Amino acid sequence: MGQGGETRRVQAYDGELGAAVARAQGGDEAAFAAAYRIVQPGLLGYLRGLVGDDAEDVASDAWLEIARDLGRFKGDGAGFRGWTATIARHRALDHLRRRRVRPRSTALEQDVLDLPARHTTHEQALESISTEYALSLVRGLPRDQAEAVLLRVVVGLDGPTAARVLGKRPGAVRTAAYRGLKQLARRLGGEGVTDDGSPTLGESK
Numbered sequence: 001m002g003q004g005g006e007t008r009r010v011q012a013y014d015g016e017l018g019a020a021v022a023r024a025q026g027g028d029e030a031a032f033a034a035a036y037r038i039v040q041p042g043l044l045g046y047l048r049g050l051v052g053d054d055a056e057d058v059a060s061d062a063w064l065e066i067a068r069d070l071g072r073f074k075g076d077g078a079g080f081r082g083w084t085a086t087i088a089r090h091r092a093l094d095h096l097r098r099r100r101v102r103p104r105s106t107a108l109e110q111d112v113l114d115l116p117a118r119h120t121t122h123e124q125a126l127e128s129i130s131t132e133y134a135l136s137l138v139r140g141l142p143r144d145q146a147e148a149v150l151l152r153v154v155v156g157l158d159g160p161t162a163a164r165v166l167g168k169r170p171g172a173v174r175t176a177a178y179r180g181l182k183q184l185a186r187r188l189g190g191e192g193v194t195d196d197g198s199p200t201l202g203e204s205k
Helices: 005-012 014-025 029-072 077-098 120-128 132-139 143-155 159-166 170-187
Strands: none
Touching (some): 014 029, 014 077, 029 077, 029 132, 077 143, 132 170, 143 170, 159 170
């Protein structure tokens, strides 16, 4: 699969997903199953990045809540992915609190960077992001970076939707995803990834 292939695959199903959700809200159980099949792979990848081997259990809890509250959802297929990611994140954080696992402290500085639109140095990270190895690397990132990468690449959310899930500004999420992908590219042996003073880095907000 080429770079961004997982994201494109997920986004290609948005029309089908929106239609399935609408039918499921009318009581069509087969449509709910179809929506589950479209959303679950990305959601499970996101949860694996947050809670590791407990992802299946957390996903089950999330889907119980999704099914219970489905009638209250309003939006399209992309909106449904964002809504389900928000629910899954809350369940994951509840799970971590119950396990008394303290979230990793983040290394994100106070300045939010104005980053360029293209990230050609990160293509190798994007190509490998769906593998278990890459997910294990993502879990080693600071939490803000890990969540931004997982939501953008694995779940396939756009920047504003990912920001809403995380309760942050889009610029902060873009920064975290950029830095996370840069670290992944380095760890995966990406060429041309450096930490020297690029003109786009270190600008104060």
